[in-house]
Ligand SMILES: Nc1ncnc2c1ncn2[C@@H]1O[C@H](COP(=O)(O)OP(=O)(O)OP(=O)(O)O)[C@@H](O)[C@H]1O
């Protein structure tokens with residue numbers, strides 16, 4: 810089974826919760842285990858919040874999510890000025906701000922930040938899904 814969802818959104822804070830809820834509903838319908846769904850929602854929130862906060866030169870951004878069997882691949886693309894992820898320092902786990910990249914790295918099975926200087930950032934996040942027993946996702950992705 811494959812499912813693709815693509816969103817083009819204004820760079821407005823309200824878009825973050827819309828994205829979280831649309832993709833959360835997809836994962837819920839399929840029966841993805843709750844803690845995996847919540848990890849995905851949190852990493853997406855961090856990636857989208859970064860666009861809202863930091864990619865100030867862009868009016869719109871896109872979020873896409875592709876489910877292929879048990880793999881869930883998300884991309885968040887902005888057209889701001891970009892940044893170099895290797896130059897972002899590690900923050901204390903107790904810090905109140907500046908932990909977005911660390912949270913994404915901790916929760917995703919794979920994460921890539923593709924910096925396109927002056928053309929924005931592509932954040933690519935991957936997570937392997939697990940479905941609850943006999944859920945639609947469990948039945949439809951069975952080998
Ligand atoms: N999409 C982006 N465009 C431009 N710069 C970005 C983008 N995403 C992250 N950054 C840069 O990377 C830094 C680290 O991001 P991170 O999410 O870890 O922390 P933060 O956004 O500053 O704080 P927090 O996520 O806790 O609100 C940001 O301060 C910003 O300079």
Ligand SMILES: [Mg+2]
Pocket residue numbers: 855858859907908909910
């Ligand atoms: Mg952030």
